[in-house]
Amino acid sequence: MKFQIIKNKLLGLIIPLILYVAWDFLTSREIIPPELLPAPKVIFDTWWDLQSSGELALNMKMSLLRVGFGFLLGAISGFLLGTAMGLWKPVELYLNPLFNFFRQIPVVAWIPFLILWLGIDEWFKIVFISFGAFIPMALKTLEGIKGVPASYLEVVRVFEYGWFRVLRTVIVPSALPSISTGLRLCLSEAWMLVIGAELVAAGEGIGNVMVIARRLFQTDVVLVGVIVIAITGFAMDKVLGLLETRFLGLHRSQNAQ
Amino acid sequence: MERLGTLEVKNLNKKYRSQNDDLLVLDDINLTVQPGEFISIIGSSGCGKTTFLRLVVGLEKGYEGEILLDGQRLNGPSLKRGVVFQDHRLLPWLSIEKNVGMGLKNPKSGESRKTIQEHLELVGLKGFEKHYPHQLSGGMSQRAAIARALVNRPEILLLDEPLGALDALTRMYMHQELERIWMKEDITMIMITHDVDEAIVLSDKIVVMSSRPGTIKKIIPVPLARPRDRAGYDFANIKEEVLAEFQLHTDHPFTYSI
Ligand SMILES: Nc1ncnc2c1ncn2[C@@H]1O[C@H](COP(=O)(O)OP(=O)(O)OP(=O)(O)O)[C@@H](O)[C@H]1O
Numbered sequence: 001m002k003f004q005i006i007k008n009k010l011l012g013l014i015i016p017l018i019l020y021v022a023w024d025f026l027t028s029r030e031i032i033p034p035e036l037l038p039a040p041k042v043i044f045d046t047w048w049d050l051q052s053s054g055e056l057a058l059n060m061k062m063s064l065l066r067v068g069f070g071f072l073l074g075a076i077s078g079f080l081l082g083t084a085m086g087l088w089k090p091v092e093l094y095l096n097p098l099f100n101f102f103r104q105i106p107v108v109a110w111i112p113f114l115i116l117w118l119g120i121d122e123w124f125k126i127v128f129i130s131f132g133a134f135i136p137m138a139l140k141t142l143e144g145i146k147g148v149p150a151s152y153l154e155v156v157r158v159f160e161y162g163w164f165r166v167l168r169t170v171i172v173p174s175a176l177p178s179i180s181t182g183l184r185l186c187l188s189e190a191w192m193l194v195i196g197a198e199l200v201a202a203g204e205g206i207g208n209v210m211v212i213a214r215r216l217f218q219t220d221v222v223l224v225g226v227i228v229i230a231i232t233g234f235a236m237d238k239v240l241g242l243l244e245t246r247f248l249g250l251h252r253s254q255n256a257q
Numbered sequence: 258m259e260r261l262g263t264l265e266v267k268n269l270n271k272k273y274r275s276q277n278d279d280l281l282v283l284d285d286i287n288l289t290v291q292p293g294e295f296i297s298i299i300g301s302s303g304c305g306k307t308t309f310l311r312l313v314v315g316l317e318k319g320y321e322g323e324i325l326l327d328g329q330r331l332n333g334p335s336l337k338r339g340v341v342f343q344d345h346r347l348l349p350w351l352s353i354e355k356n357v358g359m360g361l362k363n364p365k366s367g368e369s370r371k372t373i374q375e376h377l378e379l380v381g382l383k384g385f386e387k388h389y390p391h392q393l394s395g396g397m398s399q400r401a402a403i404a405r406a407l408v409n410r411p412e413i414l415l416l417d418e419p420l421g422a423l424d425a426l427t428r429m430y431m432h433q434e435l436e437r438i439w440m441k442e443d444i445t446m447i448m449i450t451h452d453v454d455e456a457i458v459l460s461d462k463i464v465v466m467s468s469r470p471g472t473i474k475k476i477i478p479v480p481l482a483r484p485r486d487r488a489g490y491d492f493a494n495i496k497e498e499v500l501a502e503f504q505l506h507t508d509h510p511f512t513y514s515i
């Protein structure tokens with residue numbers, strides 16, 4: 001059992017490893033010119049330089065702060081809207097069409113207006129991120145609450161539960177897995193958008209480091225940026241995933257049956 | 258003194274609306290159930306048994322006719338009418354103990370704990386308090402659902418094929434248990450079943466339904482002394498009478514299911 005799990009994880013590493021070897025081979029022999037794609041070793045050195053000079057940490061801190069605020073703002077408002085629409089039919093009738101309309105708009109389409117309204121400083125970035133984070137959170141919360149099986153609600157109707165007990169006994173436990181998925185989607189969206197926002201508007205941040213590096217043709221720095229973004233995003237999702245298993249793990253398997 | 262819990266159903270019609278036309282599911286149902294009676298409803302699949310039960314529970318609205326409890330029209334579900342659904346409907350995120358305690362006002366109190374424990378013992382689930390529904394077999398889940406429905410001492414217990422998922426031996430054991438619970442709690446029970454023997458062993462009256470639309474074809478009283486002898490002559494006669502309603506005949510009554 002344990003062995004099988006480890007084996008399955010190892011399978012996922014095979015192709016990345018092959019790609020890495022190919023990358024190393026093609027770049028170190030300069031079959032691909034270094035201006036287009038730097039060699040792994042160069043990347044590693046550049047990363048080490050950025051790391052030891054403190055530049056990377058400083059910019060990461062800025063990006064993560066923005067993600068944090070944007071994520072919180074988006075997740076909370078999305079959760080509130082989703083909950084309100086899920087629990088109260090009139091709210092759903094009034095707001096769901098508007099929400100469905102709003103969510104068709106790619107978040108990047110808001111950039112011109114957001115800049116016009118908020119300038120290009122922190123508020124722009126945070127609000128931009130929260131727009132993106134808001135949508136999956138509202139959607140998944142609504143979905144979770146709407147998906148509460150009617151058969152369970154009938155059981156508690158027979159027991160004459162008050163609304164609070166219905167909420168606590170049936171709705172929350174039943175909707176939680178979906179809400180938790182919403183949270184994860186919301187965080188990864190926020191992380192993508194912070195890079196987007198920083199590519200657009202100057203200031204510190206990991207995206208901005210990449211913009212500047214591209215202008216200076218420092219492809220190695222750009223690539224370090226790409227890898228750091230990937231690893232951070234991966235790590236954030238893993239952490240949320242672990243928290244989810246920790247708090248809902250049992251729960252999820254029970255719901256799944 | 259007259260006891261409470263008389264259920265009267267008068268000229269009950271129930272239609273379900275499908276795309277264009279209405280589907281008449283129950284057609285002119287008339288039935289009176291005295292307090293403390295054990296009634297079985299038997300009939301082919303899709304004849305409207307569950308629909309009837311849901312109407313009596315108060316979960317289904319929109320019908321013609323009257324459903325009266327002690328002369329009062331029903332007004333939605335109530336703690337007084339417990340139900341064991343055809344699918345057991347245990348909440349997957351609650352332990353068996355908590356599921357069984359769902360019908361209690363304050364499930365954490367010492368008294369509630371004792372009641373829960375008693376009911377778990379009653380259905381033979383002692384030792385499974387901390388288990389979750391997905392760790393139970395189908396039959397165990399049904400027994401847990403029975404315990405949950407009984408725990409708040411309803412006046413009327415409605416059971417929708419409560420023993421359907423049990424093997425023959427456990428089923429016979431549960432017949433004894435149900436009979437014992439029914440006598441001890443002095444409760445009215447209305448049970449849907451497909452098992453003729455089960456109906457005869459447990460019921461005071463057997464309601465035979467026919468389908469499309471669902472009507473009551475016949476009400477067969479079972480005036481046998483309890484506990485009932487499945488091998489007895491009278492038992493066989495009543496079985497013959499019930500099966501005749503389904504154009505089935507038997508020389509020798511083993512188990513027949515409809
Ligand atoms: N919500 C509904 N909407 C429309 N039609 C329904 C609905 N519920 C049940 N029916 C129809 O009503 C009829 C009776 O259904 P019901 O569930 O009462 O049957 P049943 O006698 O309990 O059958 P079984 O023994 O298989 O459980 C069926 O023809 C079914 O298609």
Ligand SMILES: [Mg+2]
Pocket residue numbers: 306307308343417
């Ligand atoms: Mg049914």
